[in-house]
Amino acid sequence: MNEMNQVRKPPVATTGIIGWLRINLFFNWTNSLITLFVIYCLYQFIPWILDWTIFSADFKYNYLGEQITNQEMCSRNLDPENGGACWAVIYVRFYQFIYGFYPKVEVWRVNIAYAMLALALLPLLFAKLPYRKYFLYFTYIFPVIAYFLLNGGLGFTEVSTNKWGGLLVTLVLGCTGIALAFPIGIMLALGRRSKLPVISMMCTLFIEFIRGVPLITLLFFGMVMLPLFLPEGIDMDGLVRVLVAVTLFQSAYMAEVIRGGLQAIPPGQYEAAKSLGMSYWRMNLLIVLPQAIRISIPPIVNTSIGLFKDTTLVIIVGILDLLGIGRGTLADTNWLGLSYEIYFFVSLVFFIFTFGMSRYSLYLEKKLKTGINMGAD
Amino acid sequence: MGNFELNKSIIWINLLIWYREAIFEKRYLNNYLNGENNMKKLLSIFAVVAFAFSAHAGTLDDVKNRGFLKCGVTTGLAGFAAPDDSGEWAGLDADMCRAVAVAVFGDRSKVEFITTTGKSRFPTLASGEVDMLARNTTWTISRDVNLGFEFVGVNFYDGQGFMIPSALGVSSATELDGATVCIQTGTTTELNLADFFRLNGISYEALPIETNDEGKENLFAGRCDVYTTDASGLSSTRAAASDPDKWVVLPEIISKEPLGPLVRHGDHQWGDVVRWSLNAMIIAEELGITSENVDAQMSSNVPEVLRLLGVEGNYGEMLELSNDWAYQIIKQIGNYSESYEANVGPDTPLEIARGLNALWTQGGILYAPPFR
Numbered sequence: 001m002n003e004m005n006q007v008r009k010p011p012v013a014t015t016g017i018i019g020w021l022r023i024n025l026f027f028n029w030t031n032s033l034i035t036l037f038v039i040y041c042l043y044q045f046i047p048w049i050l051d052w053t054i055f056s057a058d059f060k061y062n063y064l065g066e067q068i069t070n071q072e073m074c075s076r077n078l079d080p081e082n083g084g085a086c087w088a089v090i091y092v093r094f095y096q097f098i099y100g101f102y103p104k105v106e107v108w109r110v111n112i113a114y115a116m117l118a119l120a121l122l123p124l125l126f127a128k129l130p131y132r133k134y135f136l137y138f139t140y141i142f143p144v145i146a147y148f149l150l151n152g153g154l155g156f157t158e159v160s161t162n163k164w165g166g167l168l169v170t171l172v173l174g175c176t177g178i179a180l181a182f183p184i185g186i187m188l189a190l191g192r193r194s195k196l197p198v199i200s201m202m203c204t205l206f207i208e209f210i211r212g213v214p215l216i217t218l219l220f221f222g223m224v225m226l227p228l229f230l231p232e233g234i235d236m237d238g239l240v241r242v243l244v245a246v247t248l249f250q251s252a253y254m255a256e257v258i259r260g261g262l263q264a265i266p267p268g269q270y271e272a273a274k275s276l277g278m279s280y281w282r283m284n285l286l287i288v289l290p291q292a293i294r295i296s297i298p299p300i301v302n303t304s305i306g307l308f309k310d311t312t313l314v315i316i317v318g319i320l321d322l323l324g325i326g327r328g329t330l331a332d333t334n335w336l337g338l339s340y341e342i343y344f345f346v347s348l349v350f351f352i353f354t355f356g357m358s359r360y361s362l363y364l365e366k367k368l369k370t371g372i373n374m375g376a377d
Numbered sequence: 378m379g380n381f382e383l384n385k386s387i388i389w390i391n392l393l394i395w396y397r398e399a400i401f402e403k404r405y406l407n408n409y410l411n412g413e414n415n416m417k418k419l420l421s422i423f424a425v426v427a428f429a430f431s432a433h434a435g436t437l438d439d440v441k442n443r444g445f446l447k448c449g450v451t452t453g454l455a456g457f458a459a460p461d462d463s464g465e466w467a468g469l470d471a472d473m474c475r476a477v478a479v480a481v482f483g484d485r486s487k488v489e490f491i492t493t494t495g496k497s498r499f500p501t502l503a504s505g506e507v508d509m510l511a512r513n514t515t516w517t518i519s520r521d522v523n524l525g526f527e528f529v530g531v532n533f534y535d536g537q538g539f540m541i542p543s544a545l546g547v548s549s550a551t552e553l554d555g556a557t558v559c560i561q562t563g564t565t566t567e568l569n570l571a572d573f574f575r576l577n578g579i580s581y582e583a584l585p586i587e588t589n590d591e592g593k594e595n596l597f598a599g600r601c602d603v604y605t606t607d608a609s610g611l612s613s614t615r616a617a618a619s620d621p622d623k624w625v626v627l628p629e630i631i632s633k634e635p636l637g638p639l640v641r642h643g644d645h646q647w648g649d650v651v652r653w654s655l656n657a658m659i660i661a662e663e664l665g666i667t668s669e670n671v672d673a674q675m676s677s678n679v680p681e682v683l684r685l686l687g688v689e690g691n692y693g694e695m696l697e698l699s700n701d702w703a704y705q706i707i708k709q710i711g712n713y714s715e716s717y718e719a720n721v722g723p724d725t726p727l728e729i730a731r732g733l734n735a736l737w738t739q740g741g742i743l744y745a746p747p748f749r
Contacts, residue, residue, distance in 0.1 A: 069462075077619060092462050100464075162490075224501070225500075228500075315494070316496065320492055325460075328453035330590075331452075331455045332453075332462075332467075333720075334726075
């Protein structure tokens with residue numbers, strides 16, 4: 001065998017773990033310095049946070065082995081040296097955080113609704129799901145089922161929305177807002193770009209008006225002023241009024257996001273569709289919108305995440321969402337002073353949902369290859 | 378309701394004014410969350426609204442037909458109204474709501490609690506979404522007169538106080554010259570504070586904060602020397618400290634904050650029901666009737682006891698309630714003292730002494746008109 005023909009391995013320093021470390025963490029001296037500094041910070045922070053949240057924390061019992069029923073029994077209040085977080089407050093109040101004041105005998109309905117929500121999301125999340133078509137049918141009728149399940153009717157006892165709370169309200173507001181705003185937003189975006197002046201002006205007016213107003217104002221308007229203008233005898237549910245406000249708000253933003261996508265579609269696409277004899281609606285549904293929405297995915301998810309977090313503003317109008325229940329708990333004399341635990345828990349729940357949404361958008365972007373150019377050049 | 382169309386247009390105009398100012402001044406968030414700055418503009422709307430609905434009478438009948446009472450409470454305030462672990466609302470204000478439900482239905486569970494914020498409480502009451510408010514609301518002339526509400530009594534006498542670390546070694550607020558004070562912006566407490574320090578010729582540095590939580594954190598972290606808000610709020614802040622003994626509430630109370638339940642103007646029958654539900658609890662304490670001994674008191678020889686419990690006279694009928702309404706309140710809720718001790722009293726984490734809220738015979742100013 002000739003020396004020359006032997007396959008030579010690449011230098012050790014450019015492959016494997018060492019290579020990765022060299023290229024990503026210790027490329028030059030500033031890079032190395034920053035890496036070391038970050039490692040030092042993590043070293044300082046991570047043990048402390050792990051200790052506080054897990055190792056020294058009380059979950060149900062304090063360090064004496066008693067079940068915790070109020071803040072005085074938390075380890076850290078019995079002995080500040082000995083305790084971390086007091087998660088018992090979440091344990092005791094878990095029901096309220098998840099269901100609000102929903103009656104205990106009826107709570108199976110909420111559980112079924114939660115399970116059905118997961119089922120309804122499946123076909124949206126996984127394109128390769130077997131029998132996806134049938135799952136999608138279920139997704140379309142899910143809102144109707146959920147309405148009767150949660151609210152009552154059709155043989156179910158009525159549960160006034162006043163008793164809803166916690167994660168239930170957060171999810172109802174977030175999901176309804178996002179789901180309804182999407183079609184309305186598309187219509188508004190198309191309307192704003194329409195050549196018919198009345199339609200385009202009305203859509204522009206609506207969008208600009210709603211976007212010019214903070215969500216709080218809309219909530220307040222829906223909650224406080226709306227009932228005064230309704231004729232007597234018509235009693236609109238508080239949660240519905242808030243839902244209307246949230247949906248209007250979200251659709252205005254969604255419309256602008258989708259309009260951005262529409263503007264990125266080269267005129268050649270429109271012209272090609274028209275030259276094939278397509279009508280306005282066929283052109284938009286088959287050619288323009290699929291491309292426009294595809295490139296708008298990151299901002300769509302962005303505004304959706306924004307809305308999901310904005311739902312916490314409903315506390316202003318006296319609806320107790322997840323954060324509201326947390327604040328209510330802090331006002332219970334049994335649990336005074338546990339604000340770290342409660343806010344930590346609430347942020348964790350919000351983080352799980354928003355992080356899930358952002359991961360999903362990344363997955364969608366990869367799947368649809370939104371990065372590639374679509375005949376723009 | 379004849380003028381309703383006219384009123385409607387006035388509401389619209391007011392709304393537009395308020396809306397424009399909210400947008401252009403860009404103060405909306407602050408105003409909604411904390412400030413009372415925009416209150417005046419809102420007040421004018423509410424006044425019109427209240428007027429528009431003032432012709433709407435017969436709340437008692439509405440409540441009876443509906444089968445339960447709708448009572449506006451806070452979204453959570455320690456000792457006054459907050460959900461307990463099982464989701465039941467508990468507190469002094471929650472008890473007030475329950476007392477009215479008991480008076481009407483004889484059943485403490487026939488009440489639906491509607492949570493309201495400082496900003497949404499008045500419109501909620503004005504629009505008839507709740508039958509009454511028991512929401513830590515200070516009785517002031519503008520609210521009573523201009524807003525078109527009727528305060529029916531006082532269920533807690535509060536006032537603005539000061540809390541400091543005991544290590545500061547100060548025993549009176551007049552010694553606080555040069556102190557840094559944590560103060561919620563845009564509230565009446567801010568104005569009271571300025572007045573108090575100016576009157577006493579001493580200076581202070583204000584550290585503006587937005588929420589009670591923020592005030593607590595700033596005080597505990599030593600960023601301010603003094604935290605000032607209503608005394609009941611100070612007590613809950615102190616109770617939330619890891620070591621409550623390190624903090625003291627100074628004796629000076631620099632403002633009057635009589636907190637009480639309120640109803641809409643123009644429905645005196647309903648106002649009477651709420652007023653006397655509160656009075657019945659106070660009178661029961663005066664007469665020494667408790668939820669424990671109320672059954673034994675039915676055979677008392679004190680005439681006022683017999684009148685209150687419905688054994689003699691027909692006071693229940695006058696209110697269009699059953700004759701044992703007061704008996705049921707005392708039996709199911711307790712007298713004022715029982716409610717106070719259970720929710721805010723010295724044995725609770727809040728540790729608020731009776732003080733002004735003691736009976737007039739015991740050094741306080743709690744006083745109910747005679748039951749005859």
